[in-house]
Amino acid sequence: MRISEIGEFGLIERLVRPPKRESLIVGIGDDAAVMGMTGNAVLTTDMLVEGDHFRTEWSTPRQIGRKAMASNVSDIAAMGGTPEFAFISIALREGIEVEFMDDLYAGMHDVADEYGIDIAGGDTTHGSVMVINIVIVGSIETPVLRSGASPGELICVTGPLGGSKAGLELLLAGKDGPTGAVAKHLDPGCRMDISSDIAAVANSMIDVSDGLASEVNHICDMSSVGAEVIAEWIPLSASTREAGEVLDQDPVGWALNGGEDFELVFTIHPDRLKEVEDRCTVVGRTLPSDEGRTLVVDGNRLPLTGGYDHFNE
Ligand code: ADP
Ligand code: MG
Numbered sequence: 001m002r003i004s005e006i007g008e009f010g011l012i013e014r015l016v017r018p019p020k021r022e023s024l025i026v027g028i029g030d031d032a033a034v035m036g037m038t039g040n041a042v043l044t045t046d047m048l049v050e051g052d053h054f055r056t057e058w059s060t061p062r063q064i065g066r067k068a069m070a071s072n073v074s075d076i077a078a079m080g081g082t083p084e085f086a087f088i089s090i091a092l093r094e095g096i097e098v099e100f101m102d103d104l105y106a107g108m109h110d111v112a113d114e115y116g117i118d119i120a121g122g123d124t125t126h127g128s129v130m131v132i133n134i135v136i137v138g139s140i141e142t143p144v145l146r147s148g149a150s151p152g153e154l155i156c157v158t159g160p161l162g163g164s165k166a167g168l169e170l171l172l173a174g175k176d177g178p179t180g181a182v183a184k185h186l187d188p189g190c191r192m193d194i195s196s197d198i199a200a201v202a203n204s205m206i207d208v209s210d211g212l213a214s215e216v217n218h219i220c221d222m223s224s225v226g227a228e229v230i231a232e233w234i235p236l237s238a239s240t241r242e243a244g245e246v247l248d249q250d251p252v253g254w255a256l257n258g259g260e261d262f263e264l265v266f267t268i269h270p271d272r273l274k275e276v277e278d279r280c281t282v283v284g285r286t287l288p289s290d291e292g293r294t295l296v297v298d299g300n301r302l303p304l305t306g307g308y309d310h311f312n313e
Pocket of ligand 1: 012030031032033090119120121122123124
């Protein structure tokens with residue numbers, strides 16, 4: 001069905017769901033939302049542009065909606081906050097139909113419902129490509145910052161890395177490979193499920209949107225520490241390894257320089273590891289800043305940025 005048949009307001013009405021949170025005093029339908037707030041608020045926003053961040057040939061509308069919401073929730077998870085409200089701004093291009101919007105919002109509601117988030121407003125306009133921008137508002141007690149690390153901590157990740165990039169490479173190459181890798185790219189999820197457990201013990205934290213090397217470097221920059229990451233310790237899923245064989249590429253490179261895995265990377269004092277060791281993998285340690293940032297591959301010490309692919313050739 002064409003959107004013009006029901007109009008912009010008809011469309012919004014169709015996409016709205018009843019709010020779950022009592023603190024939402026005014027939701028969709030007025031000029032602005034009103035919410036009751038106590039304590040500190042945490043806010044994040046992330047934009048997805050058709051062609052650059054998603055393709056309708058590869059993803060179903062539901063997958064696009066899930067990924068858009070999960071990538072935003074991941075930023076709240078990486079701070080140790082609780083997401084509460086989402087605002088969705090969308091530019092629609094010619095040819096987008098009502099059913100596409102139904103599925104897109106079904107995907108956003110999948111993730112919103114999982115974490116108790118109310119969609120409390122947004123904006124709808126037209127564009128030459130589709131753009132989806134989400135704002136999430138939540139609450140936070142003690143934020144876990146990128147700047148909180150000290151030398152002598154363990155660097156940990158909450159799950160396997162490189163899977164999203166593996167899936168992207170398979171799609172770009174047009175090759176059949178393990179379906180798990182492609183699924184990880186199209187529907188990566190996020191680690192809101194364990195974020196508060198990790199936040200309780202971590203000294204610094206960040207989510208993997210650009211790859212492990214980049215995220216560890218952000219922690220080093222902001223905390224003024226050095227770091228050593230052991231390549232052999234980086235967890236990879238079976239489907240990521242299999243995609244590496246299919247494409248004749250090294251999956252460790254995807255873990256380091258890929259991205260959009262939306263796992264959490266954090267640093268923790270060694271004495272506290274036992275509290276979360278069933279939910280994470282140690283991949284390295286922090287060092288005094290003058291010791292620099294190193295990747296250890298088969299006993300060889302390489303710079304943690306840029307050198308890895310070169311070493312592979
Ligand atoms: P205004 O013109 O006053 O800015 P709008 O007509 O844009 O208001 O929006 C009407 C209501 O619908 C508002 O509550 C707004 O937050 C909500 N809304 C608009 N677009 C969306 C969307 N894509 N998703 C969710 N809510 C939306
Ligand atoms: Mg208005």
